[in-house]
Amino acid sequence: MDASKKHYFLYDELAAIVGTKFVTDEGFALWSVSHDSSPFPGKASGIIVLPGTVEEVSEVLKLANITKTPVIPRGGGASLFGFPTGVPGRNILIQLTRLNKLVEINKENMTVTAQAGITTGELSTKVWEEGFHIHTVHTPLYTDTIGGLLTGAGGGGFPMEAASAGCIWPYVLGFEVVLPDGSIIKTGAGSGTNTFREKTFDRVFSAPDITGMFIGDGGIFGIKTEVTMQILPRPDVIETGGFIFKKMEDLWASMSSLMNIEPLPYSRIYGIGPEGFNARTGKTGNDWGLLYGVLGYSQEEVGLKIEAIERICRKLGGRGLPDGYEEILTDLDQIDPKSYREMGKRSSMGMWAFMEEFASKEGFLEYYKTTRDYTDNVFKKERLEEYGCKRFDLIIPFGHTSVYLGNNIFYDQGSPELREKLLEIVKEHTIFVTKLGASMDVHQGFAAEVMASYWSPTFYNFMHVLKRAIDPNNILCPGLWKL
Amino acid sequence: MLEKYRYNVYRCTRCGVCRAKYNETVHYVCPVLENTAGFDHYCGRGRIATAKGILEDRFTYSDALIDVVYCCLCCENCREQCGSVDLETGKPLIDTGRIVRAMREEIVKLGKCPKVMSEISRVVSEEKNTFGMSLEKKKDLARKYNLPSAGESLFFSGCYSVFRNPKEADDTIKILKNTGEEIAYLGDEEWCCGVMQYWDGNTGVMRDMVFHNMEVIEKSGAKKIITPCAGCYDTIKDIYPEIIEDDLPFEVVHLSEYLSDLLDDGKLKFEKELNKTVTYHDPCHLGRHAGVYEQPRKVIKAIPGVELVEMERNRNAAFCCGSGIGSVRATHPELALDITHSRVDEALATGAHVVTSACPMCVEQLELSGKKRKLDLEFINLPELVANALGI
Numbered sequence A: 001m002d003a004s005k006k007h008y009f010l011y012d013e014l015a016a017i018v019g020t021k022f023v024t025d026e027g028f029a030l031w032s033v034s035h036d037s038s039p040f041p042g043k044a045s046g047i048i049v050l051p052g053t054v055e056e057v058s059e060v061l062k063l064a065n066i067t068k069t070p071v072i073p074r075g076g077g078a079s080l081f082g083f084p085t086g087v088p089g090r091n092i093l094i095q096l097t098r099l100n101k102l103v104e105i106n107k108e109n110m111t112v113t114a115q116a117g118i119t120t121g122e123l124s125t126k127v128w129e130e131g132f133h134i135h136t137v138h139t140p141l142y143t144d145t146i147g148g149l150l151t152g153a154g155g156g157g158f159p160m161e162a163a164s165a166g167c168i169w170p171y172v173l174g175f176e177v178v179l180p181d182g183s184i185i186k187t188g189a190g191s192g193t194n195t196f197r198e199k200t201f202d203r204v205f206s207a208p209d210i211t212g213m214f215i216g217d218g219g220i221f222g223i224k225t226e227v228t229m230q231i232l233p234r235p236d237v238i239e240t241g242g243f244i245f246k247k248m249e250d251l252w253a254s255m256s257s258l259m260n261i262e263p264l265p266y267s268r269i270y271g272i273g274p275e276g277f278n279a280r281t282g283k284t285g286n287d288w289g290l291l292y293g294v295l296g297y298s299q300e301e302v303g304l305k306i307e308a309i310e311r312i313c314r315k316l317g318g319r320g321l322p323d324g325y326e327e328i329l330t331d332l333d334q335i336d337p338k339s340y341r342e343m344g345k346r347s348s349m350g351m352w353a354f355m356e357e358f359a360s361k362e363g364f365l366e367y368y369k370t371t372r373d374y375t376d377n378v379f380k381k382e383r384l385e386e387y388g389c390k391r392f393d394l395i396i397p398f399g400h401t402s403v404y405l406g407n408n409i410f411y412d413q414g415s416p417e418l419r420e421k422l423l424e425i426v427k428e429h430t431i432f433v434t435k436l437g438a439s440m441d442v443h444q445g446f447a448a449e450v451m452a453s454y455w456s457p458t459f460y461n462f463m464h465v466l467k468r469a470i471d472p473n474n475i476l477c478p479g480l481w482k483l
Numbered sequence B: 001m002l003e004k005y006r007y008n009v010y011r012c013t014r015c016g017v018c019r020a021k022y023n024e025t026v027h028y029v030c031p032v033l034e035n036t037a038g039f040d041h042y043c044g045r046g047r048i049a050t051a052k053g054i055l056e057d058r059f060t061y062s063d064a065l066i067d068v069v070y071c072c073l074c075c076e077n078c079r080e081q082c083g084s085v086d087l088e089t090g091k092p093l094i095d096t097g098r099i100v101r102a103m104r105e106e107i108v109k110l111g112k113c114p115k116v117m118s119e120i121s122r123v124v125s126e127e128k129n130t131f132g133m134s135l136e137k138k139k140d141l142a143r144k145y146n147l148p149s150a151g152e153s154l155f156f157s158g159c160y161s162v163f164r165n166p167k168e169a170d171d172t173i174k175i176l177k178n179t180g181e182e183i184a185y186l187g188d189e190e191w192c193c194g195v196m197q198y199w200d201g202n203t204g205v206m207r208d209m210v211f212h213n214m215e216v217i218e219k220s221g222a223k224k225i226i227t228p229c230a231g232c233y234d235t236i237k238d239i240y241p242e243i244i245e246d247d248l249p250f251e252v253v254h255l256s257e258y259l260s261d262l263l264d265d266g267k268l269k270f271e272k273e274l275n276k277t278v279t280y281h282d283p284c285h286l287g288r289h290a291g292v293y294e295q296p297r298k299v300i301k302a303i304p305g306v307e308l309v310e311m312e313r314n315r316n317a318a319f320c321c322g323s324g325i326g327s328v329r330a331t332h333p334e335l336a337l338d339i340t341h342s343r344v345d346e347a348l349a350t351g352a353h354v355v356t357s358a359c360p361m362c363v364e365q366l367e368l369s370g371k372k373r374k375l376d377l378e379f380i381n382l383p384e385l386v387a388n389a390l391g392i
Helices: A011-018 A027-032 A054-067 A120-129 A146-152 A210-214 A248-259 A274-281 A299-315 A337-346 A364-381 A416-435 A445-453 A457-470 B002-009 B044-055 B063-069 B077-082 B096-109 B115-127 B136-144 B160-164 B166-178 B195-199 B203-220 B230-244 B255-264 B294-302 B327-331 B333-349 B360-372 B382-390
Strands: A047-049 A071-074 A092-095 A102-106 A111-115 A172-178 A184-186 A223-230 A237-245 A268-272 A288-296 A351-353 A356-360 A390-398 A402-411 B153-155 B183-185 B224-227 B251-254 B276-281 B306-309 B354-357 B378-381
Touching (some): A011 A054, A027 B044, A071 A146, A248 A288, A268 A274, A274 A288, A364 A402, B044 B063, B077 B096, B096 B195, B115 B327, B195 B203, B224 B255, B276 B360, B327 B333
Antiparallel strands (some): A172 A223, A268 A288, A268 A390, A390 A402
16 A cells, blocks of 8 residues: 555544545445445545445544535435435545345234345345345345435335335334434334334324435435345245237226235236237337236235236236246346345346436326437437447336336447437436426436426425425535526 | 456446345355455446446556456356346356456456466466476376376366365376276376466466367367366366367366266266265366356265265355466465355354365365364365275
């Protein structure tokens, strides 16, 4: 190591907190964590610290607060709209991957408590091994940390069963959070909230639902160091199936009818456009696909649910998947979270430009046609086919009221020209769909910036006051949400 | 050089599978990441990012970066768990080991190769073996067993089994003779295969080894090479063709493959019962690099009285022994040993009495941990285990 090297201005102080081994300001080290999994340009911090305890996180924030130094938290590093900007070159990047322990699985209360830096893959596998299931992402983002997911994604992210279970937020029972001044709080009536309640977790009875404030906050209100979540009995049975539709209108009629049933008969379901359907099946044609997976605790329960799905889909023009299409169901037929781990191996070169958003169920068909036409025009105007780009439209019902829509483009990120092109396309798409009334699910980078642009002045003012009350020196992710 | 991998470097999606894949057998992917502070630049994704930074002239090879580049084991667990494939060539798309090697080549070209690796490279260049000893020892081995220098079946001893653990060469020759294989041996004409120089970026020295060995092997009339060393096996089989830009005119066989074939043909029968619980460590260069997983297991299982128990991380998910084909052990001995300890801990957890492998370097590295911690474990390489079972 070069002793004459000029270090980041808080290098010695941060090294004193976490140990020299766990701090670096080497240029290559900063560069290697400057990008996420999107085409958005990198943002290098001034220093990276890897705290090993909540107390160390607290000390880092105290120091940052006193010196008014921006702090950006980082989990698995695979967000999709660029990292929070902060002040490039000055930010303290606080990476939470050392806080990766599973603290407790409470089988009686059916809860799990884990440190925020545990990967969702590890968390879901360990819970599964104990006979339980947890609603957190399994694929492809099982490399994300649970803290990162609950921070950087709308509603805390989407489990595999998002169609029926919704976002992850209802399953979050409480957090341990380090506030910008370094104080440590527990939300959700954990032991830090109420001396007499060591084991009871609920979000609303001892205090207002402050847990919710930290879900999908992008990291602006505090740094999560521990999370307690609800776990569920492990399902035993999974059945999958699919239908082909000649027209999008028929597919949507089936989907919206299925969404009206309570309880929802499916666990996982999605519709795919002809381009994606052909790519996945190796066939040609203009068919639309509806694919589903039903999880349950008995064959009888699953059978009844499938009967309901089949009855509606057939009535509304659906035909069962012909022989030879089984491969297309492989994403849906996994019951055990560990089997998802192999799914990445089906990926090939290239990258997805994620153009995904939430839209209302009411008027969805019209909304979808508008965005599909928009993407068609983008494809033509930018000659994306010549670059080998591929479309993949994805329609996921979300509970009873909304739909998650992806007008994704698969592209070869090796071409700098194409990367730049896709970056602009993603930006323009984000603005376009937001103006149509849709919401972005990524609470980081550019997506958060666009969403905040359309907040009402009153709401923006409320958020501004809230942020300044909690973080008067605005050290946590300054600039995110335009705050 | 790194430019050769530009296409691949730009296709890493930074998803982090190389960092944090998790299931029953894989757990965390990178032994270096797990045994250092945990910064991204120690794992595949971060290494690819630093390669990209170099390609874009964002920084140069500083001492700190060189240190990071040389602590990669090139074990290819990240490549294996990533699994993305170049659809045009069918080869791995994100081959971190090879990208790191290309960075090392550039470092060597800049004259910044870590001293210990330059020294090893000089020794190999001058003495034609890794240990700086006289090749007379190889000549002596040929004399001891009266092995001709030419023949269709050629024993390739490698450096380790002659200079470091002569019993391995003895055992291998005895096994081959006992099973009726008429072998030749090049003696002092057999130079180091060059594996360490290939992976540490001293490709010039490696090329000298390759072209010499190719010449003498061809002269010997060999149609088949048999070696007990995983490093020699993978290097000759997979890397020599890359260097000579041609197919090999002979077959390369690892001892475990040779024995496995004999078992299949019913030509190998073990006489002696060993009564041991054995766990097998997959050498990176036999496993992930060359795809040989089952043959050593078949041989071990065929030994009477032996119960083979698997470590939690096995086959393509096996953790490296820590040696990093000798490079990491030389440049970062403490890190290497930490990794070794974690691998030996896995072996201990199986309840096995014996840890075996099909690579002399792995066995030596694993044994180092056992000795340091005074563990009640035997470390026996495959040739010795087989020789014992054959009673020879």
